[in-house]
Amino acid sequence: xxxxxxxxxxxxxxxxxxxxxxxxxxxxxxxxxxxxxxxxxxxxxxxxxxxxxxxxxxxxxxxxxxxxxxxxxxxxxxxxxxxxxxxxxxxxxxxxxxxxxxxxxxxxxxxxxxxxxxxxxxxxxxxxxxxxxxxxxxxxxxxxxxxxxxxxxxxxxxxxxxxxxxxxxxxxxxxxxxxxxxxxxxxxxxxxxxxxxxxxxxxxxxxxxxxxxxxxxxxxxxxxxxxxxxxxxxxxxxxxxxxxxxxxxxxxxxxxxxxxxxxxxxxxxxxxxxxxxxxxxxxxxxxxxxxxxxxxxxxxxxxxxxxxxxxxxxxxxxxxxxxxxxxxxxxxxxxxxxxxxxxxxxxxxxxxxxxxxxxxxxxxxxxxxxxxxxxxxxxxxxxxxxxxxxxxxxxxxxxxxxxxxxxxxxxxxxxxxxxxxxxxxxxxxxxxxxxxxxxxxxxxxxxxxxxxxxxxxxxxxxxxxxxxxxxxxxxxxxxxxxxxxxxxxxxxxxxxxxxxxxxxxxxxxxxxxxxxxxxxxxxxxxxxxxxxxxxxxxxxxxxxxxxxxxxxxxxxxxxxxxxxxxxxxxxxxxxxxxxxxxxxxxxxxxxxxxxxxxxxxxxxxxxxxxxxxxxxxxxxxxxxxxxxxxxxxxxxxxxxxxxxxxxxxxxxxxxxxxxxxxxxxxxxxxxxxxxxxxxxxxxxxxxxxxxxxxxxxxxxxxxxxxxxxxxxxxxxxxxxxxxxxxxxxxxxxxxxxxxxxxxxxxxxxxxxxxxxxxxxxxxxxxxxxxxxxxxxxxxxxxxxxxxxxxxxxxxxxxxxxxxxxxxxxxxxxxxx
RNA sequence: GCCGGCGUGGUGGAAUUGGUAGACACGCAGGACUUAAAAUCCUGUGGCAGUAAUGCCGUAUCGGUUCAAGUCCGAUCGCCGGUACCA
Numbered sequence: 001x002x003x004x005x006x007x008x009x010x011x012x013x014x015x016x017x018x019x020x021x022x023x024x025x026x027x028x029x030x031x032x033x034x035x036x037x038x039x040x041x042x043x044x045x046x047x048x049x050x051x052x053x054x055x056x057x058x059x060x061x062x063x064x065x066x067x068x069x070x071x072x073x074x075x076x077x078x079x080x081x082x083x084x085x086x087x088x089x090x091x092x093x094x095x096x097x098x099x100x101x102x103x104x105x106x107x108x109x110x111x112x113x114x115x116x117x118x119x120x121x122x123x124x125x126x127x128x129x130x131x132x133x134x135x136x137x138x139x140x141x142x143x144x145x146x147x148x149x150x151x152x153x154x155x156x157x158x159x160x161x162x163x164x165x166x167x168x169x170x171x172x173x174x175x176x177x178x179x180x181x182x183x184x185x186x187x188x189x190x191x192x193x194x195x196x197x198x199x200x201x202x203x204x205x206x207x208x209x210x211x212x213x214x215x216x217x218x219x220x221x222x223x224x225x226x227x228x229x230x231x232x233x234x235x236x237x238x239x240x241x242x243x244x245x246x247x248x249x250x251x252x253x254x255x256x257x258x259x260x261x262x263x264x265x266x267x268x269x270x271x272x273x274x275x276x277x278x279x280x281x282x283x284x285x286x287x288x289x290x291x292x293x294x295x296x297x298x299x300x301x302x303x304x305x306x307x308x309x310x311x312x313x314x315x316x317x318x319x320x321x322x323x324x325x326x327x328x329x330x331x332x333x334x335x336x337x338x339x340x341x342x343x344x345x346x347x348x349x350x351x352x353x354x355x356x357x358x359x360x361x362x363x364x365x366x367x368x369x370x371x372x373x374x375x376x377x378x379x380x381x382x383x384x385x386x387x388x389x390x391x392x393x394x395x396x397x398x399x400x401x402x403x404x405x406x407x408x409x410x411x412x413x414x415x416x417x418x419x420x421x422x423x424x425x426x427x428x429x430x431x432x433x434x435x436x437x438x439x440x441x442x443x444x445x446x447x448x449x450x451x452x453x454x455x456x457x458x459x460x461x462x463x464x465x466x467x468x469x470x471x472x473x474x475x476x477x478x479x480x481x482x483x484x485x486x487x488x489x490x491x492x493x494x495x496x497x498x499x500x501x502x503x504x505x506x507x508x509x510x511x512x513x514x515x516x517x518x519x520x521x522x523x524x525x526x527x528x529x530x531x532x533x534x535x536x537x538x539x540x541x542x543x544x545x546x547x548x549x550x551x552x553x554x555x556x557x558x559x560x561x562x563x564x565x566x567x568x569x570x571x572x573x574x575x576x577x578x579x580x581x582x583x584x585x586x587x588x589x590x591x592x593x594x595x596x597x598x599x600x601x602x603x604x605x606x607x608x609x610x611x612x613x614x615x616x617x618x619x620x621x622x623x624x625x626x627x628x629x630x631x632x633x634x635x636x637x638x639x640x641x642x643x644x645x646x647x648x649x650x651x652x653x654x655x656x657x658x659x660x661x662x663x664x665x666x667x668x669x670x671x672x673x674x675x676x677x678x679x680x681x682x683x684x685x686x687x688x689x690x691x692x693x694x695x696x697x698x699x700x701x702x703x704x705x706x707x708x709x710x711x712x713x714x715x716x717x718x719x720x721x722x723x724x725x726x727x728x729x730x731x732x733x734x735x736x737x738x739x740x741x742x743x744x745x746x747x748x749x750x751x752x753x754x755x756x757x758x759x760x761x762x763x764x765x766x767x768x769x770x771x772x773x774x775x776x777x778x779x780x781x782x783x784x785x786x787x788x789x790x791x792x793x794x795x796x797x798x799x800x801x802x803x804x805x806x807x808x809x810x811x812x813x814x815x816x
Numbered sequence: 817g818c819c820g821g822c823g824u825g826g827u828g829g830a831a832u833u834g835g836u837a838g839a840c841a842c843g844c845a846g847g848a849c850u851u852a853a854a855a856u857c858c859u860g861u862g863g864c865a866g867u868a869a870u871g872c873c874g875u876a877u878c879g880g881u882u883c884a885a886g887u888c889c890g891a892u893c894g895c896c897g898g899u900a901c902c903a
Binding site for chain 1: 820821822826827828830832834835840884888897899900901903
């Protein structure tokens with residue numbers, strides 16, 4: 001019978017759904033496995049090949065874990081708040097609710113058509129009020145703990161989206177979403193104190209199994225640096241200029257100071273050339289971040305005339321400059337400049353002819369540093385900090401690049417921030433029994449020109465009463481960023497219907513933490529970092545448990561898939577028109593082909609170009625597998641004379657090829673071992689190639705023993721589950737193979753009994769020899785090797801100086 | 817600039833982690849089947865020379881360590897990712 005992918009795929013998708021095959025519940029008798037992939041944003045373009053790569057990989061992992069006896073949870077949902085739906089609404093006046101609904105339905109259809117082993121009973125949507133009730137609840141808990149606060153910030157402002165952005169959302173000075181220009185703008189914003197968790201977010205990385213690059217990117221992003229704060233007095237003034245430095249050992253070399261243009265102190269000082277300074281402030285405020293940092297490191301600045309700072313270690317009077325190579329957002333927004341030991345300060349000093357004073361020699365020993373001369377810099381650092389602390393002009397400090405998280409968006413399609421402002425009582429959370437604060441209907445989705453949320457126009461929603469004093473009060477009109485719903489979604493999967501609690505404790509204790517989380521590298525300093533922070537907070541307020549091994553970390557293991565590029569290796573994008581929609585392939589070849597192709601195309605963690613020819617190759621492979629069924633028999637009588645009809649030629653060939661059932665058994669065991677190990681190590685491409693090797697071998701046989709074929713079907717199942725189920729049934733099995741045990745292999749049989757090893761003469765392979773596995777080096781063998789014709793010929797006229805035999809690996813002869 | 821990663825046939829890639837480089841697949845060439853095409857099957861396929869056996873060369877480039885290097889070390893070139901005046 002011909003392989004008809006569509007027919008059998010629909011059949012088994014229906015079977016899994018009808019039988020609730022992948023729905024799981026807490027079962028304390030079984031070990032659990034919680035596999036997770038990033039839930040998609042349901043865009044209008046539908047699921048793309050990148051989603052499928054990630055989802056298929058963990059689907060394979062989860063299906064195997066299940067066969068290994070784990071109570072395996074693999075959930076899915078939709079991260080459905082976000083800008084595209086809202087921008088589309090502005091353009092076409094279609095409510096985001098409508099677009100989102102349509103897109104979700106399409107995504108679900110595509111996911112089901114690919115045959116993922118999702119527990120659909122746990123499906124969640126972040127836009128569902130029953131869901132975002134708890135997103136709002138988390139915000140209120142943070143507010144109560146002082147982790148959410150409102151502040152006027154100089155924020156990143158996307159001029160095109162008219163929206164404030166977190167640092168993490170600014171990519172090379174442009175908006176992560178639309179690529180628009182990002183400028184600085186002063187705005188009142190809700191902030192989350194992620195910085196309180198900075199150390200825990202770094203330390204937590206030690207015990208979890210994340211890819212090294214992910215750990216590194218996260219800790220670089222948090223950017224912890226140890227140093228000191230030092231106060232510099234200003235001559236004839238009460239004011240002090242506080243700086244942060246990681247090199248307090250170079251204090252004696254500080255020959256001038258530089259402060260950021262936004263530094264508040266500029267308002268209070270008596271500066272002679274104040275108009276010049278103001279002009280400078282204005283020009284740098286107009287620069288975007290990208291301009292400010294891309295001017296080939298050329299540095300501009302203006303000296304504050306009439307003012308001098310005093311270097312506390314030697315009482316030297318030094319000039320003060322304002323320059324925009326100093327950022328207000330890091331440290332104190334002011335530095336002591338040490339041109340001899342800092343490249344940037346050096347460039348600046350050269351340009352403005354400032355004094356350069358060396359204080360550390362080539363051997364890292366202090367010079368020109370008064371009483372500290374001769375000290376090694378590490379020792380110097382400690383002593384000088386102590387000295388500063390004793391004089392109360394400085395102290396050891398830690399600084400982070402990480403900033404608090406700007407958590408409000410002046411937009412419509414997001415979770416309303418559940419806060420109320422009363423002119424008398426200040427900001428108050430909406431009482432928890434009134435949650436969720438539902439997103440009201442509006443007609444006009446456009447934000448105001450100054451970036452007011454569209455919600456400001458819904459007057460009867462905005463106006464309310466103060467939960468404390470009962471007088472007139474107004475609701476917050478900003479909404480949460482699109483990351484809010486994804487911060488904690490993997491917790492809600494475990495108890496998606498609970499109306500009274502975010503999650504039931506027993507369920508949290510059983511399922512958490514996530515055992516394996518796969519997603520994109522692009523989320524490393526966004527979602528992945530945010531969700532670790534929120535989870536730690538949830539652990540602090542006892543909503544989620546602390547794990548005995550990894551503590552308050554949500555994910556035991558994190559991996560990332562490489563991007564799929566368009567044909568020819570160009571990034572897929574709508575504008576280039578090279579986006580590959582899986583629908584056509586699912587229809588033409590079937591889900592199993594798409595799944596196996598995506599796994600076979602290359603190393604999982606590497607970017608790789610889509611190739612239609614490759615898809616076809618996999619389709620050929622699956623057809624070959626399908627055709628093997630016809631050869632399966634209970635009692636193979638391979639060479640028997642009564643089975644000759646039509647196979648005469650093949651039988652002769654079989655004899656010629658010397659097919660032995662023992663060799664096939666060995667290959668099977670080897671394949672079970674390799675496929676299993678490769679899945680665990682995410683080496684899906686070589687797992688598939690091993691399956692191909694097995695199939696190529698089976699294909700040479702006239703008849704295949706049923707038990708061999710059954711085992712093969714079981715290890716194929718995670719990759720091509722529909723075909724595997726269909727063949728499994730055809731083999732006479734009544735039940736789905738999803739609960740069959742993963743086949744075991746025999747270690748002895750997983751190893752060939754013979755090995756062919758090379759024989760080298762002076763480093764060049766001249767011959768090879770077949771030996772029994774584990775043949776030990778011996779005199780006899782040496783004699784035999786040396787007398788082999790090819791070897792003897794190459795040794796002619798030479799004397800053997802060394803004879804090396806590494807068991808199962810190589811024989812190497814050195815001759816002169 | 818700094819920090820990571822990578823560089824292997826015409827192509828995607830394998831290589832038990834120092835042990836016969838090129839598994840598996842795509843493509844290509846030749847052949848079988850067919851009126852023909854598609855599909856399928858068989859054979860070949862790193863380069864150069866040779867009918868062949870075989871020889872020489874070959875994992876970005878140059879050098880080193882080793883009986884043995886795609887793998888380790890040093891330098892250079894190139895590509896990709898992260899980050900960006902972080903004090």
